[in-house]
Amino acid sequence: MTKPGCPVPFAGSAPPKSAKLPPTSKARYNPPDLDEPLTVLPGVGPATAREAGKLDLRVLGDLLFHYPFRHQDFTRTGKIGELKYGEETTVAARVEDVALMRTRRRNLRLVKAIVHDGTGYMEAVWFNQDYLADLLKPGDSLLLRGSYDGAGTFRVREHEILGRGGSGLHTTGFVPVYSTTEKITVKRLRGWLGRVRPLMALLADPVPARLKADLGLPLKGDAVFTMHFPRSPADFRLAEQRLIFEELFLLQAELLRRRRRFVAAHKGVQLGPVGELTKSFLRALPFKLTIDQKRVCSEISADLKRAQPMQRLLQGDVGAGKTVVAVYTMLRAVESGRQAALMAPTEVLAEQHFLSLKQMLAGLPVRLAFLSSRLKAAERRQVIKEVRAGGVDIVAGTHALIQEGVGFASLAVVVVDEQHRFGVSQRQQLAIKAGGGGLVPHALHMTATPIPRSLALTLYGDLETSVIKTLPPGRRKVGTWQVPEAKRADAYRFIRSQLDAGRQCYVVCPLIEESEAVQARAVETEATRLKRGEFAGYRLGVLHGQMPAVEKQRAMGLFAAGEIQVLVTTTVIEVGVDVPNAVIIMIEEADRFGLAQLHQLRGRVGRGRYKSYCLLFGDPTTEQARMRLAAMESAADGFALAELDLKIRGEGQLLGERQSGLPDLKLARLVRDQEILALARKGAEALIGSDPQLARPENALLTEEIRRAFGRAVKNPERV
Ligand code: ADP
Ligand code: MG
Numbered sequence: 111m112t113k114p115g116c117p118v119p120f121a122g123s124a125p126p127k128s129a130k131l132p133p134t135s136k137a138r139y140n141p142p143d144l145d146e147p148l149t150v151l152p153g154v155g156p157a158t159a160r161e162a163g164k165l166d167l168r169v170l171g172d173l174l175f176h177y178p179f180r181h182q183d184f185t186r187t188g189k190i191g192e193l194k195y196g197e198e199t200t201v202a203a204r205v206e207d208v209a210l211m212r213t214r215r216r217n218l219r220l221v222k223a224i225v226h227d228g229t230g231y232m233e234a235v236w237f238n239q240d241y242l243a244d245l246l247k248p249g250d251s252l253l254l255r256g257s258y259d260g261a262g263t264f265r266v267r268e269h270e271i272l273g274r275g276g277s278g279l280h281t282t283g284f285v286p287v288y289s290t291t292e293k294i295t296v297k298r299l300r301g302w303l304g305r306v307r308p309l310m311a312l313l314a315d316p317v318p319a320r321l322k323a324d325l326g327l328p329l330k331g332d333a334v335f336t337m338h339f340p341r342s343p344a345d346f347r348l349a350e351q352r353l354i355f356e357e358l359f360l361l362q363a364e365l366l367r368r369r370r371r372f373v374a375a376h377k378g379v380q381l382g383p384v385g386e387l388t389k390s391f392l393r394a395l396p397f398k399l400t401i402d403q404k405r406v407c408s409e410i411s412a413d414l415k416r417a418q419p420m421q422r423l424l425q426g427d428v429g430a431g432k433t434v435v436a437v438y439t440m441l442r443a444v445e446s447g448r449q450a451a452l453m454a455p456t457e458v459l460a461e462q463h464f465l466s467l468k469q470m471l472a473g474l475p476v477r478l479a480f481l482s483s484r485l486k487a488a489e490r491r492q493v494i495k496e497v498r499a500g501g502v503d504i505v506a507g508t509h510a511l512i513q514e515g516v517g518f519a520s521l522a523v524v525v526v527d528e529q530h531r532f533g534v535s536q537r538q539q540l541a542i543k544a545g546g547g548g549l550v551p552h553a554l555h556m557t558a559t560p561i562p563r564s565l566a567l568t569l570y571g572d573l574e575t576s577v578i579k580t581l582p583p584g585r586r587k588v589g590t591w592q593v594p595e596a597k598r599a600d601a602y603r604f605i606r607s608q609l610d611a612g613r614q615c616y617v618v619c620p621l622i623e624e625s626e627a628v629q630a631r632a633v634e635t636e637a638t639r640l641k642r643g644e645f646a647g648y649r650l651g652v653l654h655g656q657m658p659a660v661e662k663q664r665a666m667g668l669f670a671a672g673e674i675q676v677l678v679t680t681t682v683i684e685v686g687v688d689v690p691n692a693v694i695i696m697i698e699e700a701d702r703f704g705l706a707q708l709h710q711l712r713g714r715v716g717r718g719r720y721k722s723y724c725l726l727f728g729d730p731t732t733e734q735a736r737m738r739l740a741a742m743e744s745a746a747d748g749f750a751l752a753e754l755d756l757k758i759r760g761e762g763q764l765l766g767e768r769q770s771g772l773p774d775l776k777l778a779r780l781v782r783d784q785e786i787l788a789l790a791r792k793g794a795e796a797l798i799g800s801d802p803q804l805a806r807p808e809n810a811l812l813t814e815e816i817r818r819a820f821g822r823a824v825k826n827p828e829r830v
Contacts, residue, residue: 143170143309143312144169144170144171144174144309144312144313145169145170145171146169146170147159147168147169147170148162148167148168148169148170148173148302150170151170151302151305154302158293158294161291161293161294162291162294164291164294165289165290165291165294167294170306170309171309173299173302173303173306174303174306174309174310174313174334175334175776176288176289176299177337177338177777178286178287178288178337178338179287179288179289180287181284181285181286181287181340181346182284182285182287183284184200184255184268184281184282184283184284184285185282185283185284186198186199186200187199187200187201187202187282188200188201188258189201189227189228189229189230190203190225190226190227190229190230190231190232191227191229191230192229193232193258193264194258194260195258195259195260196257196258196259196260197257197258198255198256198257198267199255199256199257199258200253200254200255200281200282201225201227201253201254201256201264202227202251202252202253202254202272203225203226203227203232203234203251203252203254204225204226204227204249204250204251204252205223205224205225205246205247205248205249205250205252206223206224206225206226206231206248207223207224207248208221208222208223208224208242208243208246208247208248209221209222209223209243210240210243217238218237218238219237219238219240220235220236220237221235221236221239221240221242221243221246222234222235222236223242223246223252225252225254225264231262232258232262232263232264233262233263233264234252234254234256234263234264234266234269235263235264235265235266236266236269245271246271250271250272250274251271251272251273252269252270252271252272252276253269253270253272253276253278253281253282254266254268254269254281255267255268255269255280255281256268268280268281269281275301277304279300279301279304280297280300283339283341284339284340284341284342284343284346285300286300286303286338286339288300303338303339307335307339310331310332310334310335311331311332311335312331313330313331313334314330314811314814314815315329315330315331315811316330316356316360316811316812316814316815316816317330317355317356317359317812318797318808318809318812321359321793321796321797325355325789325793327352327355328348328349328352330352330353330356332349333348333349333350333352333353334349334353335349336348336349337349337350337353350777351786353777354777354778354783354786355786355789355790357775357776357777357778358568358775358778358783358786358787358790358791359790359793359794360812360815360816360819360820361568361571361775361790361819361820362567362571362787362790362791362793362794362795363794363797363798363804363812363816364816364819364820365568365571365572365794366571366572366794366795366798367798367802367803367804367816368572369421369572369573370798370802370803371803372419372421372572373418373419373421374802376418376419376549376550377417377418377419377548377549377550378416378417378418378419378420378522378549378550378551378552379419379443379446379448379520379522379549379551379552380414380415380416380417381414381415381442381443381446381448381522381552382415382446383415384411384442385442385445385446386445387441387444387445387474387475387476388438388441388442388445390474391437391438391441391470391471391474392438394473394474395434395470397582399431399434400431400578400580400581400582400583401580402426402430402577402578402579402580403431403434403435403578405576406424406435406576406577406578407435407438407439409422409574409576410422410435410438410439410442410554410576411442413552413574414439414442414523414552419549419550419551419552419553420552420553420554420574421553421572421573421574422553422554422555422573422574422575422576423555423556423557423566423570423573423574423575423576424554424555424556424557424575424576424577424578425556425557425566425575425576425577425578426556426558426577426578426579427558427578427581427713427747427748427749428558428709428710428712428713428748429581429582429585429713429716429717430558430578430579430580430581430582431578431581431582432527432556432558432578433463433466433470434470435554435556435578436452436525436527436554436556437467437470437471439523439525439552439554440452440504440523440525441476442523443521443522443523443551443552444476444503444504446522447520448520448521448522448523449497449500449502449503449504449505449518449519449520449521449522449523450503450504450505450521450522450523450524450525451504451505451506451507451511451518451521451523451524451525451551452467452504452505452506452507452524452525452527453506453507453508453509453511453512453524453525453526453527454506454507454508454527454528455508455509455527455528456508456655456682457482457484457508457655457659457662457682458653458655458662458666458682458683458687459527459528459687460480460482460506460507460508461480461482461659461662461663461666462666462687462688463506463527464478464480464506464507465663465666465667465670466688467504467506471504476503476504477501477502477503477504478502478503478504478505478506479493479496479497479502479504479505479506480493480505480506480507481493481494481497481505481506481507481508481510481511481516482507482508482510482659483508483510483513484658484659485510485659490510493505494515494516494517497516497517497518497519498516498517498518498519499519500519500520521551522549522551522552523551523552523553523554524551524552524553524554525553525554525556526553526554526555526556527556528556528557528558528559555570555573558710558713558748559706559709559710559748559752565756565780567787567791568780568787571791579749584719585716586716586721586722587716587746588712588715588716588722588723588724588746589721589722589723589724590712590723590724590726590742590743590746591723591724591725591726591743592700592726592727592739592743593696593725593726593727595727595729598727601696601725601727602644602645604694604723605644605645605676605694605696606644606645606648608693608694608723609645609648609675609676612691613691613692613693613694613720614669614672614674614675614676614677614689614691614692614693614694615675615676615677615692615693615694615695615696616676616677616679616683616692616694616695616696616711616714616715617636617640617676617677617678617679617696617698618679618680618681618683618695618696618697618698618711619632619633619636619678619679619680619698620632620698620699620702620728621681621699621702621703626654626655626656627656629654629655629656629680630654630655630656630657630680633652633653633654633678633679633680634652636678636698637650637651637652637678640676640678645675645676648675648676649673649674649675649676650674650675650676650677650678651665651668651669651674651676651677651678652665652677652678652679653665653666653669653677653678653679653680653682653683654679654680654682655680655682662682665677666687669689669692670689672691677692681703681707681711683711683714687714688717689714689717690717690718690719690720691718691720692714692715692717692722693715693716693718693720693721693722693723694715694722694723694724694725695711695712695714695715695722695723695724695725696724696725696727697711697724697725697726697727697728698727698728699727699728700726700727700728700739700742701728701729701730701731701732701735701736701738701739702728702735703738704738704755705738705741705742705751705754705755705758705759706751706752706755708726708738708742709742709748709751711724712724712742724742726739726742726743734758734759737754737758738755738758741754741755741758756780756781757781797809797812804816
């Protein structure tokens with residue numbers, strides 16, 4: 111590999127001549143010509159170069175990757191003697207005579223040229239292009255694109271004078287159409303592309319030759335050439351797929367390499383086989399694990415036995431039973447005399463986890479603790495002290511777990527719930543909080559917001575993945591309806607009948623983005639209104655983010671115990687809250703929530719043996735909102751909803767939301783290109799298998815290209 115600043119490793123090639131522009135992002139393995147500024151092109155001065163900068167065109171190399179957004183099909187050619195009425199064609203002809211004609215209409219002047227091609231004569235007509243009358247000379251060879259009007263005249267749409275700048279670039283074949291500016295016209299761009307054509311053949315090709323041969327992929331230079339100047343639509347598609355493949359292949363190779371590097375650089379705590387503690391936990395469960403839960407547990411178990419830290423993503427729909435798996439994983443650490451931590455993104459969820467751990471582990475010799483920034487200072491200090499001294503086996507908490515001053519005696523397992531809500535760096539910190547010997551704990555990242563496989567491969571391509579597909583037995587679909595305002599009274603009546611039957615209900619207040627305080631007030635107001643009105647005589651409670659931890663815990667405790675019948679709340683209940691007797695969730699202004707969020711909220715009901723309902727209020731004003739609510743009514747499965755979400759919103763938004771830190775994909779579209787993605791993944795796996803750090807000389811081009819593509823985007827080389 112060359113170091114930055116080293117000469118370009120091309121025998122005999124001169125170093126770049128121009129030092130005017132800073133070195134660009136282009137791989138150094140490419141010929142230096144690519145780094146020349148646009149001003150080396152004839153007729154391009156500094157002003158034009160500046161204008162081109164608006165299109166991100168700075169050096170010759172940039173032109174190559176300024177792909178057209180479509181092509182005009184100018185492939186049809188004709189002979190004058192055979193032209194048909196109204197047909198658009200390209201005709202090659204010679205000028206016999208030229209004249210400028212005035213018409214009776216003001217502002218309309220015609221240039222007419224008599225042209226012939228050996229099969230006949232016709233009159234070529236241009237509107238308001240007076241200068242052509244002087245420019246065209248008898249004997250000139252022309253390429254004319256236009257349509258024949260059947261009476262011996264041909265309306266010219268586009269023309270080129272062969273030998274005088276014209277070569278068929280604008281009038282024959284599939285003619286590229288580019289995004290332009292006022293000054294940088296499409297013709298100008300085509301002209302420039304025509305000039306840099308020879309450079310395309312010299313482009314470095316990062317895809318290994320073997321892979322290209324196996325998959326029948328064209329060379330990079332050929333593909334780039336074809337993107338601009340395809341011979342056929344099929345030709346274009348192949349080129350595009352080749353470049354999409356490259357984009358995805360580089361991404362996958364980098365993700366896999368990062369995983370390898372992480373694994374190689376860190377030692378984990380090797381845990382033994384399943385012990386007595388875990389066995390008695392499983393025995394005491396009131397249910398049998400589902401097949402999926404069992405499979406995931408054994409996948410995890412295999413990871414834990416290794417000397418490398420586990421890096422696993424556990425996906426499972428809301429209510430799929432991820433908690434049991436989390437507890438299983440943590441107990442494996444505890445029974446080896448180690449510690450485990452469970453980190454949740456919100457106070458409410460962390461508390462819930464703590465309470466359910468307490469319940470699930472009752473009677474087992476496991477010392478639990480809870481840590482959050484809302485604890486009183488003295489209490490907090492005490493917990494931290496015990497965790498550090500090893501007096502605690504499992505600690506549940508919020509991101510307080512990774513704050514300054516928190517240390518573990520010997521942390522072996524970390525479970526991160528709803529992991530996408532944490533930043534990469536937060537997760538890293540937890541991993542670094544290893545116990546003795548600098549060992550990195552095994553990490554299980556859980557998410558209840560399923561991600562389509564294509565996204566998962568891309569976003570979490572550096573993690574192993576486990577999926578719980580099937581829900582525990584006996585689950586019934588949650589009846590979901592949009593309720594029009596006119597039926598609001600009926601809805602309340604229905605809810606009261608369920609409350610009278612002993613069930614419970616959530617009322618979720620509208621999303622108020624401005625501030626949590628405003629939202630908290632909205633919850634209080636709505637609760638007061640309902641208490642006086644529709645739910646007079648019923649026991650109501652409130653829960654929102656602004657309440658002190660003790661009060662939140664009290665409210666949740668009362669609701670879980672059935673003391674509170676209706677819980678008026680915000681999205682703080684979105685994740686994790688588990689009260690099987692709650693069978694209705696009514697969501698106000700549901701059109702303002704995202705699909706994933708609605709699905710999470712709906713997951714609060716249907717957790718017991720009773721038929722459950724999700725009532726969606728609100729009047730969608732946008733097409734997207736309408737589609738979201740319709741999707742909620744029709745689809746119950748989180749994976750199906752995730753795919754719909756991807757379709758409704760597009761992957762750009764989804765990727766951005768997850769703060770992926772990935773580079774923009776220029777050509778690839780993850781939904782559309784799933785098959786190519788699978789091929790790219792396979793290719794990358796084979797590659798990394800044979801050269802884990804891409805250190806071999808034959809992969810130097812690839813490494814270089816990855817650095818170019820990911821150098822800046824990838825700030826955190828290690829995901830934890
Ligand atoms: P999530 O994946 O959303 O975190 P939970 O772990 O909270 O789901 O599980 C949802 C509910 O299903 C809990 O009440 C849990 O006790 C129950 N559950 C989990 N696994 C099973 C199983 N194998 N059989 C029956 N019920 C189960
Ligand atoms: Mg959960």
